[in-house]
Amino acid sequence: MADPWQNAMDHAVAVARKAGEVVCDALRGDRAVMTKSSVVDLVTQTDQKVEQLIIQSVKEKFPTHRFIGEESVAAGEPCVLSDSPTWIIDPIDGTTNFVHAFPFVAISIGFAINKQVEFGVVFSCVEDKMFTARRGKGAFCNGEPLQVSRQEAVEQAMVATEFGSDRDADVVDKIFQSLRNILCLPVHGVRGAGSAAINMCLVASGCVEAYYEIGIHVWDVAAASLIVSEAGGVLMDVDGGDVDLMSRRIIAANSKTITERLVKAIVPFSLPRDDATPPKKS
Numbered sequence: 001m002a003d004p005w006q007n008a009m010d011h012a013v014a015v016a017r018k019a020g021e022v023v024c025d026a027l028r029g030d031r032a033v034m035t036k037s038s039v040v041d042l043v044t045q046t047d048q049k050v051e052q053l054i055i056q057s058v059k060e061k062f063p064t065h066r067f068i069g070e071e072s073v074a075a076g077e078p079c080v081l082s083d084s085p086t087w088i089i090d091p092i093d094g095t096t097n098f099v100h101a102f103p104f105v106a107i108s109i110g111f112a113i114n115k116q117v118e119f120g121v122v123f124s125c126v127e128d129k130m131f132t133a134r135r136g137k138g139a140f141c142n143g144e145p146l147q148v149s150r151q152e153a154v155e156q157a158m159v160a161t162e163f164g165s166d167r168d169a170d171v172v173d174k175i176f177q178s179l180r181n182i183l184c185l186p187v188h189g190v191r192g193a194g195s196a197a198i199n200m201c202l203v204a205s206g207c208v209e210a211y212y213e214i215g216i217h218v219w220d221v222a223a224a225s226l227i228v229s230e231a232g233g234v235l236m237d238v239d240g241g242d243v244d245l246m247s248r249r250i251i252a253a254n255s256k257t258i259t260e261r262l263v264k265a266i267v268p269f270s271l272p273r274d275d276a277t278p279p280k281k282s
């Protein structure tokens with residue numbers, strides 16, 4: 001039976017590639033920087049331009065579909081995942097990298113129906129790597145199948161994480177405490193691309209065994225969550241519970257074994273859910 005959403009996924013890949021051209025062009029020019037929730041939570045006109053490019057192009061083909069876009073939510077749109085077909089968009093995941101021309105920036109487009117991600121597209125545009133996944137049909141990078149690492153010994157694992165954009169000393173202390181606990185398991189190393197989406201695609205590619213973070217948003221991880229699971233990986237909340245893409249917490253790993261070791265090492269804390277923050281628009 002033909003896949004009713006293949007046309008939508010093909011469009012997502014095409015518009016992600018087009019958005020990647022805009023981002024890479026902007027990397028060669030000036031990038032006016034603005035701030036959002038803190039002085040280190042950055043956004044640029046390119047983030048906003050790319051998000052509108054994606055949303056407008058999808059609306060032309062799928063006028064009844066809904067959207068959760070990072071910069072639309074920042075401008076006051078509600079962050080609500082209903083059962084309706086919903087596009088979950090991060091126009092530039094790794095804006096701080098983009099501002100500094102640090103070459104790991106991704107366009108992330110997830111597509112959910114009945115609150116379940118049906119396809120995910122992450123385009124790491126400087127690397128020219130198009131990561132894709134369709135539920136039940138595997139995960140790919142530039143058409144090549146992806147498989148998570150088979151390493152199950154955490155002492156021989158590489159782990160990815162990020163420090164986020166919260167500079168509250170107590171929060172930073174918790175982040176560092178988890179990092180210290182994980183380093184001293186020990187693990188071979190800790191890395192961070194500066195983008196949740198790219199970190200998770202590194203898990204799907206078998207380059208790192210796990211990625212965890214407290215502070216992400218649904219738009220950072222929706223697309224890549226399916227890429228990880230379709231590459232044979234597992235997703236979990238940092239406290240060992242079921243993953244909740246609106247909870248701002250995630251572990252994406254190659255196996256339950258490694259995930260469970262990380263759960264014991266991570267110092268969990270909670271943040272306001274993405275869908276709990278009231279829209280700013282009156």
Ligand SMILES: O=P(O)(O)OC[C@@]1(O)O[C@H](CO)[C@@H](O)[C@@H]1O
Pocket residue numbers: 042070090092093094095096162163164165194195196197213215216217220
């Ligand atoms: O605001 P952006 O660039 O879309 O995303 C921010 C981000 O890169 O920062 C975090 C690193 O702490 C990642 O989890 C997340 O992907």
Ligand SMILES: [Mg+2]
Pocket residue numbers: 090092093094196219220
């Ligand atoms: Mg992001």
Ligand SMILES: [Mg+2]
Pocket residue numbers: 047070090091092093094095
């Ligand atoms: Mg972003």
